[in-house]
Amino acid sequence: MTDVLIVGYGPVGQVAAILLAQRGFTVQVVEKWATPYSMPRAVSYDGEASRILAACDLGDTLDPVCELSGEYTWKNGFGRTLLHVKVAEDGPTGWPDSISFYQPGLEAALAARGAALPGVRVLRGVEVTDLADHGDHVEVAAVDADGTPRTFTADWVLGCDGANSFVRRWLGATITDLGFGYDWLVCDVVLNEPVEFKPNNLQICDPARPRTAVSAGPDHRRWEFMRVPGETLEEFQTEASVWRLLGLFDITPATARLDRYGVYTTQACYADTWRSGRVFLAGDAAHVMPPFLGQGMSSGFRDVINLAWKLDLVRRGLADATLLDTYEVERKAHVQHAIRMSIDSGKVICETDPKQAAGRDSVMLAALRRRTQAKHARSLREAIVDGVLHRRPDGTPAPRAGDPVPQGRVAAGGRTGRFDDVVGGGFVLITRADPAAALDDAATAFLDALDVRRVTVRPADADAPAMPADAAGTDVVDLDGVYLTYLAGADADAVLVRPDFYVFGVAAGPTGLAALVDDLRQQVSARVPQP
Template identity: 45%
Template sequence: MSETTDPAGRPGDDVLYDVVLIGYGPVGQTLAALLGQAGREVAVFERWPRLYGRARAGHVDHEIMRIFQSLGIAERVERDMFRATKYVFRNADGETLLTFDWDADGISGWPSDYIMYQPSIEDALDAAVRAQPTVSVHQGWEATAIAPHEDHVEITLRESTESRSGESASGARTRTVRARYLVGADGANSFVRTRLGASQTDFGFRETWFVCDLEPNVPLDLGFDNGQVCDPARPHCLFQLGARHRRFEFALLPGEDPGRFRDPRAAWELLAPYGVTPGKADLVRHAVYTFEAKLADRWRRGRILLAGDAAHVMPPFMGQGMCSGIRDAKALAWRLDLVLRGLAADAVLDGYQAERAPHVETLIRMSVEAGRVSCTFDPEIAAARDEAFRRGEVAPPPPFPHLLDGLLDTGAGGRAAEVVGRLAPQGRVRSGGRTGRFDDVVGHGWTLLLAPGADCDLTPGQAAVLDRLGARIVALGEDPADIDGYYAGYFARTGLSMILYRPDFYVFGAAEDGAAAGRVVDALGRSIGGPSQIPAVP
């Protein structure tokens, strides 16, 4: 367990940290690694004395892989992943009702979707965090009080019961730390959210399922690899969980006692129809979960913010719960860094919820609708559902959401407006003798990207805005060379000559010709605002 000294060797309780994080799951880990990468002094506190070590989430998409790439762990985690190409909803007779096609590569430069084993992700993120000299991790401590002040937040912590081998709370060690900002990434039962005073919108979905994770000892031929079985007798799903594990999830029937599923024999009974027996696989985890759909109405109050499940929870039927939290971490990290460096007004943090909450709400609603397809226990209702799908009376799932508000050039018009708030492309390039994905070869962060052959004229003031942010101007041509024609195709399809995208890879603004590029940079300068009143931290 990392204890009470900060990276510079000072007593941890005497430090004014840039950021204190409560929670060290994948969202807290990602945010800690990103802030450490930016040189911020960060302390992380987690009630559990060690990593959880068991799978919960099971899916990441191309955007999350690009975020992992920015932390230098994408290739490591990919080795223990399974590339998914289809996720299918079938009825009890095996008819396909709905299919999510994941065959193509995503715009982020990675395959569209992967099924993963969460402990592998957490191990890789933990290594990325501990490689940052300005980040300290304190496991086995839980927050008990939060006191906001004008220029900092004070957090009181107590050694958690999980770390004290049965000692009473009265005998536990306590400590108090201070930070310019506090982020609660402490899960669905967030202590930080409670202290922030945030209420939650409940979308009216509550279903209890039994999750079984297996490590096969022999190849399993199940006849159906990845998807939902929408059988009213007992809805369930099964899928490959990373390269080495499999998961089954079974809905608990109305009135069924969750307590009986604590016995491993309940798992083997449900697995038996698939021919899965104790000799063929090890049951590495079995647990009962209640899936809910909730969204916090407030993600920020002053210097206190929320991320991940502390801000939103959704059913797992779209595989976007953890992904959404990691997006939160990426969106929050660069904002906090700019404000802490005195390069942006504190109001930049208000755009965090403004853009993330609608994005998450759309995904919650999509997840709920997908869940309702599966979670049907009445045979007559299920039969009517199946017939509606057969007749084509069910509308296809809506397109994946993009950002609509927040720190974006919302005044853009024409073709530029069509890409604002959407992910920027990542293709392969060659530069200085290196060939690879753009971010690895050229770098990542604020980027003004010019189409092959395009040019732009910026005034000294506009160039200063980009320089202030550490933005790079990249003109595709001979160096870096667009070796696969990927960028040429993107700019031809969009009719644009340049895009300006943020450190989280979302397009801030775009222009159809070089003369309009300056207007985009001006819009960025206005959006970022003047220097913050918070003293800059070197």
């Protein structure tokens, strides 16, 4: 018997296993492929994904397989710049807004972290064939590569088994398909000699041949070419075609080695059901989106960190199982936004009608003249719009509830660094002043049961306070003014942050803080020790 069985061990399944095991879960992973896929698929992830990877105790250890995405420029077929994005090196999450990475290297690092956790057991070359949800547990039938049957029992099952998910089919989940399908030839290349590319990431919106040149992590590059009308798939996906198209960028067999090439068709779809009883979907099993904003894997990471803390509260008896209903409520709306934005970007990129492209160019060039440099798409940092959020008396989410919380540098106890590194994860109550006087014994017992860290932020001109290792609360110096600025902008004295780095709610004054904590208690249906 295991707490959670995960079907699939790509990056999303790996992050899920790590986050759960770090919370004390036993995790059984079943992966049908005997060995990890050796070629990259995704090539970028966002600042929120970086923050989640840091919560997996990786963070800066990924430097050998990652690099700052740097500039991202869109040009038209005549070489005129339509859009120029300079990716922030220190974004609101405390991490760069975009990272380019080599996926096999990331997966190897995640696998090593999972292997270091005693609660994680991984079986490769085993394919799940059936599930049976018995109400209080799930039985999982599987077969080895030689056909030998296996049976597993778990409290919960999480399907992270990709776009062709068996778990999704077992759920009987229908799919909403938004129909954005274009064929792209992907060419992953290793150059014989180091070359500095300026810009590091280039999108050429040429109606004659939309094409892309981006970093795929240190020492790796990716070129992509869209199949245009009148071109057959057969002639498009040959090695001769690959080198002919790479020649548009002066890449030849004499200057580079072709790691892999293949055609993929963009998709924009999501499962209509993400949970049935004790079985859940996450990552590509639940949603697939065009790759143009690099949100596919990042969205999968957001899925599993959302589910992990909720499963943790239920397993510990601190929340009713109905809390798990909010997983789909929160994540589906968030993913739908990412899909829509990815489609909107794809419509610009994939245009093959010269007249339509000329109109597009006119609009974008005029916008560029008004604003010579665009910031990275902060609108991707979408708020949660429903779910476990502080509420007004009429039941609607209160202001700031659902915001992605920023991260700044803090100092305490001789340590200086990112807030998550210095303070730690989980629920965090950040206040301007010691919250103890505003909270009665019942509220304090509730926060203690949830292991809520209480942090009082002090201005940067204050001396760094000591941090007792066994204290439930502590003071930190807000070195960059991130937290005091956030509280001031919210007209608040406190912000309660969820373990997935989204704001549960903000409060002003002692009465507001007490109401904020009580609202969280009611929403998770907590059963905690009474004083």
